Amino acid sequence: MFGDIMGMMGKLKETQAKVEETKKQLDHVLIDEQSSDGLLKLTLTANRTIKTIEVDPELMQDKEQLEDYLILTLNRAIDRATAMQEAELAAVAKEGMPNIPGMDLFK
Structure with a gap:
């Protein structure tokens, strides 16, 4: 019985390390998004860090429109x-x- 528990604990620690490594890798996954008309473009990581924002000069004329965009x-x-990070x-x-009987957490 203790062997099973120790094995599970080892597996959990290994999984925790893999989760941390995956989080680091997601810093390098870039997501590009733009407004429907392409006047605003931005890039952020899968960990939701903004990397770039490009604003068309046309948007600079209207503060409210720029804020909405x-x-x-x-x-x-x-x-x-967020969806990408959660899935990964x-x-x-x-x-x-x-494998803990009766505890299928990820159906």
Whole structure:
């Protein structure tokens, strides 16, 4: 019985290390997003760090429009990054979880 528990603990530690490594790798996965008309373009990592923002000069003439574009485009990009991050981390976690009867956490 203790062997099983020790084995599970080892597997959990290994999975935790894999999750941390995956988080580091997601810093290098870039997500590009742009407004529907292409006047605003941005890039962020799958860990939701903004890398670039390109604003067409036309948008610089209207502060409110620029703010609206930033909010909409950033929210779309963040949603995509979050979904990617969650999928990657869930895959790593599922792969590394010990088989505990009655505890299928990832159906």
